[in-house]
Amino acid sequence: MSRQQRRDRLIFLVPSMTVLVAILFYPLAYSIWLSFYNYYLPVPRKSFVGLDNFRYVLEDSAFWEALSVTARFTGAAVALELVAGAAVALLLDSRIPCRRFVNTVVLLPMTITPAVAGLLMRWMFESNWGLVNYFLSLVGIRGPGWTGDPAWALWSLVLADAWQNTPFVIVVLYAGLQSVPTEPLEAAMVDGATRTQTLTHVVFPFLRPLVLFVLIIRSMDAFRIFDQVFVMTGGGPGTTTQTITFYNYVMAFRLLRMGRASALGVITLLILSVVIGFWIYLLYRREKGEW
Amino acid sequence: MVNSRRGVGPREALVRALVYLALAVVVAVSLFPIYFALTTSLKPTREAFTIPPTWIFTPTLEHHRFIWLETPFPRYLVNTLIITTGAVLLSIPLGCMAAYYLARYRSRPIQVLLFTLLAVRAFPRILLLLPFFLLARAAELYDTHVLIILIIVASNQPFAIWLMRGFFLDVPRELSEAAMIDGCSSFGAFARVVLPVVRPGVFTAALFTFLFAYNEFLYCLILTGNRAKPLSVAIAQYGAEKIEYWSWSAAGAVGILAPIVIFIAVMQRHLIKGLTFGTVKG
Numbered sequence: 243m244s245r246q247q248r249r250d251r252l253i254f255l256v257p258s259m260t261v262l263v264a265i266l267f268y269p270l271a272y273s274i275w276l277s278f279y280n281y282y283l284p285v286p287r288k289s290f291v292g293l294d295n296f297r298y299v300l301e302d303s304a305f306w307e308a309l310s311v312t313a314r315f316t317g318a319a320v321a322l323e324l325v326a327g328a329a330v331a332l333l334l335d336s337r338i339p340c341r342r343f344v345n346t347v348v349l350l351p352m353t354i355t356p357a358v359a360g361l362l363m364r365w366m367f368e369s370n371w372g373l374v375n376y377f378l379s380l381v382g383i384r385g386p387g388w389t390g391d392p393a394w395a396l397w398s399l400v401l402a403d404a405w406q407n408t409p410f411v412i413v414v415l416y417a418g419l420q421s422v423p424t425e426p427l428e429a430a431m432v433d434g435a436t437r438t439q440t441l442t443h444v445v446f447p448f449l450r451p452l453v454l455f456v457l458i459i460r461s462m463d464a465f466r467i468f469d470q471v472f473v474m475t476g477g478g479p480g481t482t483t484q485t486i487t488f489y490n491y492v493m494a495f496r497l498l499r500m501g502r503a504s505a506l507g508v509i510t511l512l513i514l515s516v517v518i519g520f521w522i523y524l525l526y527r528r529e530k531g532e533w
Numbered sequence: 534m535v536n537s538r539r540g541v542g543p544r545e546a547l548v549r550a551l552v553y554l555a556l557a558v559v560v561a562v563s564l565f566p567i568y569f570a571l572t573t574s575l576k577p578t579r580e581a582f583t584i585p586p587t588w589i590f591t592p593t594l595e596h597h598r599f600i601w602l603e604t605p606f607p608r609y610l611v612n613t614l615i616i617t618t619g620a621v622l623l624s625i626p627l628g629c630m631a632a633y634y635l636a637r638y639r640s641r642p643i644q645v646l647l648f649t650l651l652a653v654r655a656f657p658r659i660l661l662l663l664p665f666f667l668l669a670r671a672a673e674l675y676d677t678h679v680l681i682i683l684i685i686v687a688s689n690q691p692f693a694i695w696l697m698r699g700f701f702l703d704v705p706r707e708l709s710e711a712a713m714i715d716g717c718s719s720f721g722a723f724a725r726v727v728l729p730v731v732r733p734g735v736f737t738a739a740l741f742t743f744l745f746a747y748n749e750f751l752y753c754l755i756l757t758g759n760r761a762k763p764l765s766v767a768i769a770q771y772g773a774e775k776i777e778y779w780s781w782s783a784a785g786a787v788g789i790l791a792p793i794v795i796f797i798a799v800m801q802r803h804l805i806k807g808l809t810f811g812t813v814k815g
Contacts, residue, residue: 243640246719247638249719250634250637250638250719251634253630253719253720254630254631254633254634254720254723255630255631255634255635257627257630257631258627258628258630258631258690258694259631261627261683261686261687261690262653262687262690264687265683265684265686265687266653266656266661266687266688269661269664269665269668270656270660270661270664272664272667272668273660273661273663273664276663276664276667330559333552333555333556333559334556336552338552338553338556342801344556344560345801346797346798346801347560347563347564348559348560348563349797349801350563350564350567350794350797351563351566353744353793353796353797354567354748354790354793355747355748355750355764355765355768355789355790355793356748356750357748357750357765357766357768357769358765358768358786358789358790359566360769361570361768361769361782361786362566362567362569362570362786363566365566365569365570365573365779365783366565366566366569370582370584371582371583371584371586373565373569373586376584376585376586405562405563405566409563462654462655466657466658466659468658468659468750468751469750469751469769472750472754472769473769486657487657487658487659490657490659490660491659491662491751494659494662494663494666495666495755500663500667503659503663504660504663504664507657507659507660507663508660510657510659510660511656511657511660514655514656514657515652518652518655
């Protein structure tokens with residue numbers, strides 16, 4: 243490393259990294275340390291309990307239920323968003339009137355404060371005067387109780403999440419479609435490929451890295467969902483929509499079990515790291531140009 | 534994409550009609566909840582929650598008047614403004630500088646650092662919330678703007694760095710080298726020569742940091758009380774015991790949404806680059 247680089251590192255990189263270490267990594271370490279202690283907030287004394295907190299969490303049926311809720315939510319929401327997003331991106335890519343207006347409107351839900359989006363969705367899915375059930379009744383379907391119905395509450399969250407986050411998928415894939423190089427498309431046309439063939443053999447391979455990118459970002463965020471759960475269902479009815487993050491929140495700030503909550507957080511981090519590690523491996527290969 | 538349609542036969546016309554219909558549905562679904570909040574906030578309460586919905590009504594500003602004049606909403610708005618401004622002003626310079634360094638130099642440790650940053654984006658926030666809460670109480674920072682600003686700045690660094698790095702990579706190295714030969718310091722070359730070139734990038738990063746801070750909920754929910762509570766938390770805390778509360782919530786929701794909607798309508802172009810982390814040249 244040259245003297246110049248060393249000096250640049252000090253000027254440019256160190257300030258940002260100091261903030262990161264002080265505000266993210268130090269608390270992270272503190273949290274990991276806490277996970278080995280029995281710490282009930284009203285009692286100021288902490289006592290070292292080794293792996294007891296981890297054992298507690300792993301034997302806790304509520305943890306496994308929360309994990310299952312989170313997995314089902316993430317899988318359903320991300321799948322729905324990907325399919326709907328790809329469809330809308332293809333629609334937008336054809337010649338349409340008022341492009342600017344349509345693009346802006348389609349983007350809008352994504353920029354809304356998630357807590358407020360939760361509120362809007364709670365109104366839409368209200369079982370008595372909510373508009374979703376009203377529109378369903380117009381076509382002769384009697385809608386379920388949505389957020390109040392244990393069988394439908396998680397689906398309300400999935401649909402709400404899709405409303406808010408499908409635009410992200412749309413934007414990325416639409417931007418991708420716009421930058422598909424024209425030469426292979428023209429070549430395909432000259433060779434007499436049908437529109438479907440062009441899509442599957444020319445366009446989709448080009449979009450593959452973007453789909454991966456969208457999958458990574460969306461599933462990371464869906465896995466951590468909290469705001470909309472807090473506003474729409476509060477984890478209920480019962481614990482049917484209690485996601486991992488929500489359960490962790492309950493354990494820390496309602497039950498005040500700081501040590502156990504830390505252990506739960508660490509376990510979540512471990513689960514996520516395995517998944518993320520795999521994704522980063524895929525991305526890294528792309529960075530090196532191997533696809 | 535190349536548009537392969539040429540003549541307009543009856544089949545083409547049908548496809549066209551279906552595309553428009555589908556788009557109309559998409560637009561309606563996107564807008565409807567927002568439209569509902571807006572009309573609810575303008576309806577007298579007894580007309581707001583009826584089936585079938587009241588489509589025609591005499592608008593009233595009563596609910597808006599109520600929340601802005603008779604509740605602490607203005608104070609929450611000020612808190613939101615302090616937090617967002619602070620977050621943008623700190624996060625962007627820090628992020629730009631780090632990104633500049635990480636774009637200029639290549640090495641194995643830098644690669645590792647970049648992917649570590651990506652992993653930080655995926656941290657379960659709740660895992661950090663707990664120590665934030667305990668440490669903030671110990672440091673007497675609980676319920677202060679500074680605390681929230683610092684947390685947002687730190688959480689936003691990975692995004693700001695990745696985004697800005699993409700922009701800096703597009704700037705030829707020769708530019709800063711020439712500036713340094715002409716007598717600029719390393720920082721001078723960055724600030725006076727390179728930074729102006731990536732101005733659109735800085736703008737995009739600022740826009741996203743603003744949205745991120747404006748929308749932050751979980752940290753604020755736990756780490757603020759009456760003093761520093763922002764709008765996002767205030768709105769979620771209206772209960773549902775009385776039906777009037779829903780009208781007030783709707784008015785509050787409109788109050789929060791209005792600036793974003795206007796903002797986005799004006800800056801749509803800049804959003805795309807940021808959303809894609811710079812993966813697509815937008």
